[in-house]
Amino acid sequence: MTSHFHRPATLDGAVRLLQERAPSLAIAGGQSVLPDLHRTGPAATHLIAIDQIGALHGIEADDTHLHLGGAETHHLIGHSDLVRATLPALAELALMIGDPQIRHRGTIAGALVAKPQDTDYVAALLALDGHIRTTRRSLNIADLTNVPAKACLLPDELIISISVRRPEAALYQKHAHPAAGYAALGLFCARSPDQTHCLALIAQGRSPCRVDLPAGQPLAEAGPDLVTHAGLTPFEAALLAHFIGHADTAL
Numbered sequence: 001m002t003s004h005f006h007r008p009a010t011l012d013g014a015v016r017l018l019q020e021r022a023p024s025l026a027i028a029g030g031q032s033v034l035p036d037l038h039r040t041g042p043a044a045t046h047l048i049a050i051d052q053i054g055a056l057h058g059i060e061a062d063d064t065h066l067h068l069g070g071a072e073t074h075h076l077i078g079h080s081d082l083v084r085a086t087l088p089a090l091a092e093l094a095l096m097i098g099d100p101q102i103r104h105r106g107t108i109a110g111a112l113v114a115k116p117q118d119t120d121y122v123a124a125l126l127a128l129d130g131h132i133r134t135t136r137r138s139l140n141i142a143d144l145t146n147v148p149a150k151a152c153l154l155p156d157e158l159i160i161s162i163s164v165r166r167p168e169a170a171l172y173q174k175h176a177h178p179a180a181g182y183a184a185l186g187l188f189c190a191r192s193p194d195q196t197h198c199l200a201l202i203a204q205g206r207s208p209c210r211v212d213l214p215a216g217q218p219l220a221e222a223g224p225d226l227v228t229h230a231g232l233t234p235f236e237a238a239l240l241a242h243f244i245g246h247a248d249t250a251l
């Protein structure tokens with residue numbers, strides 16, 4: 001199948017192309033789409049490049065939330081002064097993703113669509129009540145992780161931005177798979193201004209889960225629930241206990 005490449009200048013132009021040219025597929029950094037193309041051949045005749053559309057870029061913060069354009073790369077998120085000032089744990093998370101090529105080309109929206117259960121961002125979005133604004137609606141992170149994201153989004157639907165609550169303090173810890181770099185286990189801990197804590201866990205092949213703790217309760221008390229929800233092995237449970245112990249000291 002021959003592929004045609006389009007580079008629309010606007011969001012409306014991209015949506016129109018996705019509607020009118022079938023079969024079509026949006027491509028941002030190409031870090032998931034291109035390996036798929038090599039492995040299984042083109043899934044679409046028309047590739048619609050969206051990485052240079054201004055409406056999909058930008059990083060902003062208000063008093064309560066941080067907002068990230070869907071086409072922002074992991075590298076830019078990791079090195080953004082604003083992210084580092086308002087939510088440094090998210091900047092650190094972005095810089096733990098993959099390798100330099102993945103970080104320079106791969107985007108946050110692409111990561112959420114390609115592997116919503118496995119991307120490190122899902123731990124942050126789950127802990128920080130993340131919202132995803134698309135060209136059609138507003139989604140919770142659970143909308144993406146409960147079904148494959150490609151099934152959740154309509155064929156012409158694009159993620160415009162991702163918003164997360166700003167915690168008082170947060171920490172992300174990850175045990176990376178030695179080959180791929182994805183999180184074998186990842187724990188995002190956040191403390192809110194009212195001193196409650198929220199712990200969100202991702203474990204490869206399992207559904208992400210979150211436990212909330214009232215103010216004053218030791219973080220270790222979230223451990224058993226997280227182990228049960230995620231169905232962790234004894235090794236993973238020991239690693240989780242180590243992560244929680246470190247978070248308890250750091251937060």
Ligand SMILES: Cc1cc2nc3c(=O)[nH]c(=O)nc-3n(C[C@H](O)[C@H](O)[C@H](O)COP(=O)(O)OP(=O)(O)OC[C@H]3O[C@@H](n4cnc5c(N)ncnc54)[C@H](O)[C@@H]3O)c2cc1C
Nearest residue numbers: 028029030031032033098106107109110113119120159181
């Ligand atoms: C070797 C390797 C290691 C990796 N390690 C990690 C890791 O440690 N942690 C981690 O979290 N991820 C990891 N990843 C995944 C990586 O983060 C994603 O491949 C990348 O972010 C995808 O973004 P992209 O812009 O390249 O998406 P693309 O490949 O361009 O697109 C991927 C999918 O998303 C869709 N899409 C893209 N942008 C939008 C949008 N705005 N709206 C709607 N749909 C959209 C596309 O249509 C396509 O279906 C790894 C990937 C590889 C190949």
